[in-house]
Amino acid sequence: MERLFDSFANAVARWTGSPATFLICVIVVVAWAVAGPFFGFSETWQLVINTGTTIVTFLMVFLIQNTQNRDSAALQTKLDELIRTSDAEDDFIGIERLTDKELIALHARCEDAAKQSQATLAKAQAERRRRGHAGMEAERLK
Incomplete structure (x- = not known):
């Protein structure tokens, strides 16, 4: 289950960080804004964008945090190994704690x-x- 989530989080992070995804989001916002007059700028029209962006933001926070935690741990492990195998002081291994x-x-x-x-x-x-x-x-x- 954990490996599946890690793979999913990495894939989503790569996809959402792409220029194509940004362009799709811009198009969605522009389409929503253009649709405003057709819906009379109603509360429902506003609720659609507010709800959509809130849900996406809520879910993305967890995916991004997961990816950052994993990247940070990997980077810290690499740095610890470089310190361990060099003439640097071993006092620096594990300083993140x-x-x-x-x-x-x-x-x-x-x-x-x-x-x-x-x-x-x-x-x-x-x-x-x-x-x-x-x-x-x-x-x-x-």
């Missing part, structure tokens, strides 16, 4: 490490420039 406070602390730690890396890089670049200019001065003096 941390509390907000723990995530903020980990993010701050990463920002500090990035600032240190940028400072080291800037220092190395300045040293290369200095040596490059010093090398050119030595050449000119010869």
